[in-house]
Structure formats: structure tokens, C-alpha cells
Amino acid sequence: MTEENRTTIHVERLAGKRYAATNSGRDRLLVDATSPEEGVSVGMRPMEALLASLGACSALDVMEVLEKRRTPPDFYRVELVGERAEEHPRRYMRITVKHIVKGGGVEDKHLQRAVKLSHEKYCSVHASLNAEIEFEAVLEG
Incomplete structure (x- = not known):
């Protein structure tokens, strides 16, 4: 690597x-x-930071796509709600990502496409959450 x-x-x-x-x-x-x-x-708590990373990653992607279309919104916010398992390790079982856009002439179809591109192609945080990740623990004394 x-x-x-x-x-x-x-x-x-x-x-x-x-x-x-x-x-x-x-x-x-x-x-x-x-x-x-x-x-x-x-x-932030660790799991909140994870949600924040996902939201920021997606927001960066969506805004880049909209700005390339020359239709940046006047207001843009991403709200995330994570639902966690009851038992440890209490991982997220479901994450809802809500994109709130106002002004700037953004059409729904362009916003939908930007969000889809973020979640399916560009957002590395989203891809990491859906991936099998190889973990290695190294101890140093």
C-alpha cells in the first residue's frame, strides 16, 4: 500500500x-x-463522530456535484439519525441521512442524482460502513 x-x-x-x-x-x-x-x-461520542463523518463526507460530495452543475443551494444541511442495536457492540443497524436544500434553483432530480452518486460512488465513509474491513490490533508496551 x-x-x-x-x-x-x-x-x-x-x-x-x-x-x-x-x-x-x-x-x-x-x-x-x-x-x-x-x-x-x-x-462528540465516538459513534456520533462516525455519523458526523458520514454526513460531512456526503455533504462534500453532494455540494461538489451541485456546484459543477452551477446550481449550488442557498442553504444546505445534512441531518443523520442512527439507530443502534440493543446488545453490545451496539453497532448502527440503520442510518437515515436527510439532505435539506433550499434555494439556488436546485431541481429535485439533480439533488437525487447528487445524493445517489455520493452514497453509491464517491463517499468513502459510506463505502467503508458497507464493506468488510480487515482489522489488525498491534500492541506496543
Whole structure:
């Protein structure tokens, strides 16, 4: 595998259930599993971050397609609802992705096509959620 096909993220514990995920460009994502009873959360929970990644990935794709058509909307938002299994590992069993578009002359058929292209061709997060992924755990002491 070439370096351009590899993504490296470092996740470091800050305190309690708080972690900072950092990429090679030094951008940070705060992840926090602190419950309301334990204190104030300062970041998304891991499964929320997964939904956010899916929504952002799809939004980037959809906007790129609409902008190429020269019909960018005046307002665009993606809302995601994830339904999780009751038993551990409590994975998402169903994810609803709602694309909300207003203004800019976007026709329904063009929005539908942009969303379809995102979900079926371009969004790597969506493809990863639907894929068999090989995982390897490496321990270092």
C-alpha cells in the first residue's frame, strides 16, 4: 500500500473519557464519552463522530456535484439519525441521512442524482460502513 492510500490518526487520552484524535496535518477532533452524571462533555461520542463523518463526507460530495452543475443551494444541511442495536457492540443497524436544500434553483432530480452518486460512488465513509474491513490490533508496551 502506498503512502497516499494510507491515513494515520493518533488518538491520545487527555483525561477520564476524553481523547484527542490528531491527523498528520495536526487537525484535532475531541472525542468524549463522559456521561452527564460524570461531568461536562467537551466533544462528540465516538459513534456520533462516525455519523458526523458520514454526513460531512456526503455533504462534500453532494455540494461538489451541485456546484459543477452551477446550481449550488442557498442553504444546505445534512441531518443523520442512527439507530443502534440493543446488545453490545451496539453497532448502527440503520442510518437515515436527510439532505435539506433550499434555494439556488436546485431541481429535485439533480439533488437525487447528487445524493445517489455520493452514497453509491464517491463517499468513502459510506463505502467503508458497507464493506468488510480487515482489522489488525498491534500492541506496543
